[in-house]
Amino acid sequence: MDLKLKDKVAVVTGASKGIGAGIAKAFAAAGAKVVVNYAIDKAGAEKVVSEIAKKGGEAIAVHCDVTKAADVKRLFEETKNTFGQLDILVNNAGVFAFEPLEAVSEESFHRQINTHVLGNLLCSQHATEMFGNRGGSIINISSTVSANPMAGLIVYCAAKAAVDTFTKVLAKELGDRKIRINTLAPGVTDTEGNHTAGIIGGELEKQMVAQTPLGRTGQPEDIAKVAVFLASDEAGWVTGERITVAGGLL
Numbered sequence: 001m002d003l004k005l006k007d008k009v010a011v012v013t014g015a016s017k018g019i020g021a022g023i024a025k026a027f028a029a030a031g032a033k034v035v036v037n038y039a040i041d042k043a044g045a046e047k048v049v050s051e052i053a054k055k056g057g058e059a060i061a062v063h064c065d066v067t068k069a070a071d072v073k074r075l076f077e078e079t080k081n082t083f084g085q086l087d088i089l090v091n092n093a094g095v096f097a098f099e100p101l102e103a104v105s106e107e108s109f110h111r112q113i114n115t116h117v118l119g120n121l122l123c124s125q126h127a128t129e130m131f132g133n134r135g136g137s138i139i140n141i142s143s144t145v146s147a148n149p150m151a152g153l154i155v156y157c158a159a160k161a162a163v164d165t166f167t168k169v170l171a172k173e174l175g176d177r178k179i180r181i182n183t184l185a186p187g188v189t190d191t192e193g194n195h196t197a198g199i200i201g202g203e204l205e206k207q208m209v210a211q212t213p214l215g216r217t218g219q220p221e222d223i224a225k226v227a228v229f230l231a232s233d234e235a236g237w238v239t240g241e242r243i244t245v246a247g248g249l250l
């Protein structure tokens with residue numbers, strides 16, 4: 001077995017389902033101890049933890065709304081109390097709403113921007129403090145739409161563009177502390193969130209697959225394999241990059 005993340009500890013935000021759950025399970029399979037964060041879906045997070053444990057891995061589920069500073073503080077305190085260190089943060093928690101300009105409300109704006117942008121910032125603050133002298137790796141989950149925006153998704157596209165910029169700024173700001181930050185940009189991926197939004201199985205999925213050279217929808221495992229690489233020492237000379245993982249969809 002290839003234990004690329006042996007002796008490392010990872011926090012994955014929004015890991016109760018979807019891409020985050022896929023990354024948490026792949027990290028554990030690669031030898032990392034994993035903090036499976038959730039906001040609402042405790043049962044989903046506990047299922048991920050039990051799947052990891054069944055395969056001999058170590059994980060805990062921790063509640064935290066990444067938009068709340070006090071919750072984020074507690075997420076990293078619980079990580080320290082349980083595993084004693086931190087090496088990897090994946091800023092994955094996300095929400096989106098298909099809304100044209102005139103339909104965007106103040107509430108929806110803040111929900112999306114706070115989850116993707118403020119949540120990323122708060123988690124990165126605590127993670128960089130906890131990494132200490134050994135340094136660490138941050139992976140920001142963005143989207144193909146940050147570089148190739150879609151009509152009807154104004155706030156989400158802008159939030160993901162901010163995430164891309166966070167990566168570039170922090171790669172410059174934190175390099176001398178041996179901290180690497182990279183963006184992973186998935187295309188349309190088969191997740192619970194996309195099922196709830198009616199994308200998977202709908203017209204939009206067909207259109208996206210038709211534009212995808214490799215001719216299918218992504219799976220969380222496709223994204224997770226690249227996250228394992230970016231988190232590992234094999235990517236030790238990679239920082240400030242944005243890697244699209246989308247079967248060739250731009």
Ligand SMILES: NC(=O)c1ccc[n+]([C@@H]2O[C@H](COP(=O)([O-])OP(=O)(O)OC[C@H]3O[C@@H](n4cnc5c(N)ncnc54)[C@H](OP(=O)(O)O)[C@@H]3O)[C@@H](O)[C@H]2O)c1
Nearest residue numbers: 014016018019039040041065066093094143188189191193
């Ligand atoms: N699926 C795609 O096609 C796709 C494509 C490109 C990028 N992405 C990005 O990939 C990431 C994961 O997407 P997904 O499709 O896997 O979504 P998903 O299936 O809807 O899962 C979203 C996850 O985020 C968590 N979350 C939401 N708000 C949170 C908050 N305030 N604090 C903590 N956790 C929170 C949810 O936790 P609870 O269930 O506990 O609420 C859940 O675990 C997102 O950043 C998304 O923008 C997805």
